[in-house]
Amino acid sequence: MKTKQTLKSAPDSQEHDAPNRCAGDNITHYDEYKSCTLCPRRCRVNRAAGERGICGMTDELTVARAALHMWEEPCISGEKGSGTVFFTGCPLHCVYCQNAEISCGAAGAGKVIDTSRLTAIFLELQEKGANNINLVTAGHFAPHVADAIKRSKSRGLKIPIVYNSSGYESLNTLRMLDGLIDVYLPDLKYKDPAIAKRFSGAPDYFDVATRAIDEMVRQTGTPVFAGFGCQVEEGIMLRGTIVRHLVLPGHTDDSRHVISYLHERYGNDIYISIMNQYTPMPRVRGYEDLGRALFDYEYSEVVDFAVSIGVENGFIQEGGTVTESFIPPFSCEGV
Numbered sequence: 058m059k060t061k062q063t064l065k066s067a068p069d070s071q072e073h074d075a076p077n078r079c080a081g082d083n084i085t086h087y088d089e090y091k092s093c094t095l096c097p098r099r100c101r102v103n104r105a106a107g108e109r110g111i112c113g114m115t116d117e118l119t120v121a122r123a124a125l126h127m128w129e130e131p132c133i134s135g136e137k138g139s140g141t142v143f144f145t146g147c148p149l150h151c152v153y154c155q156n157a158e159i160s161c162g163a164a165g166a167g168k169v170i171d172t173s174r175l176t177a178i179f180l181e182l183q184e185k186g187a188n189n190i191n192l193v194t195a196g197h198f199a200p201h202v203a204d205a206i207k208r209s210k211s212r213g214l215k216i217p218i219v220y221n222s223s224g225y226e227s228l229n230t231l232r233m234l235d236g237l238i239d240v241y242l243p244d245l246k247y248k249d250p251a252i253a254k255r256f257s258g259a260p261d262y263f264d265v266a267t268r269a270i271d272e273m274v275r276q277t278g279t280p281v282f283a284g285f286g287c288q289v290e291e292g293i294m295l296r297g298t299i300v301r302h303l304v305l306p307g308h309t310d311d312s313r314h315v316i317s318y319l320h321e322r323y324g325n326d327i328y329i330s331i332m333n334q335y336t337p338m339p340r341v342r343g344y345e346d347l348g349r350a351l352f353d354y355e356y357s358e359v360v361d362f363a364v365s366i367g368v369e370n371g372f373i374q375e376g377g378t379v380t381e382s383f384i385p386p387f388s389c390e391g392v
Contacts, residue, residue, distance in 0.1 A: 086200040086233055090116035095197050095230050096148035097265045112197040113162015114146035119198075121145050121159040121167035123178045123391035125187055130299060130330055130372050132282060133189065133219060133242065135290040140187025140216070142178060143167075143387065147194050149223045151246070151257045152340050153305075153347055159387050160194065168389045175205040178391065179214055188289040189217040189240065196222065199230045206237045215288045217295055220273075224266035224300075225259060231272045241273035241298040248314040256305075256344075267318070270327075273298050279326055280370070299328040299372075303335055304359050307346040312359045320368050329371040331360055 089095055090104040102108040104116040125138030133139050145167030147160035159166045170178075179190050190209075195202045206218055217239035224243035245266055247253040253262035280297030283289050300319055304312045312331075319329050333356040341347040360373050 085204050087116070087204075089200050093197075095199055095227060097225055097227050097259075097261070098148050099227075109162065110148070110197065111150075112146040112148040113160075114197055117169045118171065118175060118201045119145040119167040119169050120175070120178070120392045121387040121389060122385060123182065124385070125182070125185060126191065126385065129191065129242075130328075132292055132294040132328075133191065133240070133299070135188045135293050137186045137188055137290060139189055139191040139219065140179070140182030140185070141191040141193060141221075142175075142182075142195070143193045143385075144195050144198055146197055147223070148197060149225045149257050149259060151223075152344060153256065153335065153338055154340070155336060155338060155384050156194075156387075157338060157340060158384075166387065168392045170392060172201050172204050172208070174392075175201060176208040176212070179205060179209040180212060181391070183214055183216050187216060188293045189219045190214070191219040191221055191242075193221045194223065195220065196226055196230050199233055203233055203237055206234075217289070217293070222269075224269055225257075225262060226265070226269040228268060228272055231269060231276070235276050238273075238276065239296050240294050241270075241277055242301065243270055243273060243298070244301045244303070245270065245315050245319060246303065247311055248318060249311050252308060252311055256347075267322075270298070270300060274323060274327060280328060297328070298326075299330055301330040301332060303332045304351055304356055305335055305347065306349055306351045306355065309355050309359050313362050316359070316363050316368065317366060320363075320366055325370045327370070329363065329368055331356075331363060331371065331373050333374045 092101045093104050093110050098111045100111045102110050104110050107115050109115055120142060122143040126141035127134050127138050129139050145159045146162035154160050182190060219240040219242055220238045221242040224245050248263050250260040254260035277296050277298050281295045283291055283293045283295050285291055302315050333351055335351045337348055
């Protein structure tokens with residue numbers, strides 16, 4: 058998110074290295090694939106036997122890109138970039154998804170690797186100067202991911218781990234990652250169940266996502282940022298939760314409800330990232346309200362509302378983002 062601006066400066070930075078926390082055990086959870094309930098859909102298919110879950114994936118770990126990424130919030134990307142790993146497949150299937158090329162789990166989207174290779178990728182990204190390891194839509198591969206994080210930390214990984222998510226997460230899966238994730242970066246897409254059902258087939262989205270965000274905030278606590286002399290750039294988030302909300306055209310009322318909920322629930326214990334980068338994708342044909350970009354005044358109204366209710370810890374995007382490409386090439390770079 059190249060054009061991110063902060064509504065308030067980050068709190069005073071702390072002069073210590075990025076956390077290198079680890080659960081400290083050798084437990085793996087690969088049996089979870091045999092009757093999969095890793096996501097809230099709980100489809101219970103035997104992914105270990107080659108069946109495909111609602112995420113579109115078997116238990117074969119599949120990654121579409123692993124590279125430095127400059128388009129996140131300033132405290133995630135910084136100047137050097139976020140070491141971003143895009144996983145193939147997704148259980149939510151939003152009709153407007155910008156990463157539909159890989160999120161649908163189509164054959165040939167991404168490359169199958171093993172846990173050892175994922176471990177090596179994390180270390181390679183650190184060597185390239187990444188400010189963090191940024192796991193994009195990783196929940197349906199959580200057993201592999203947890204194992205790879207433990208292995209990489211034992212081999213010298215020191216930069217923070219960021220979990221970049223739709224927000225539609227199972228509490229059991231998040232607890233599997235407790236002690237391994239430093240920064241959570243979930244969405245909170247909708248409050249209205251009718252909108253959530255129409256665009257993501259998940260009328261329970263708000264209830265599920267808000268419980269998940271509660272767990273994320275419990276794990277990470279109050280935001281902490283890097284100071285001078287840290288492993289990563291000054292100002293990079295070392296611990297904490299940033300909740301993203303993409304403003305959809307014609308649905309600013311729901312955006313206000315989402316932002317109001319987050320501010321009332323968490324105050325300054327989280328950061329809120331209000332995004333204007335909605336881009337009509339081919340799959341939105343037939344959804345008249347999604348067939349256009351967001352009007353500038355719609356986004357301004359939502360930002361003004363956030364300011365009016367006292368939101369201080371947050372990020373906004375400046376104009377022109379819809380004309381830029383926020384979709385990287387999923388060519389298996391770095392995999």
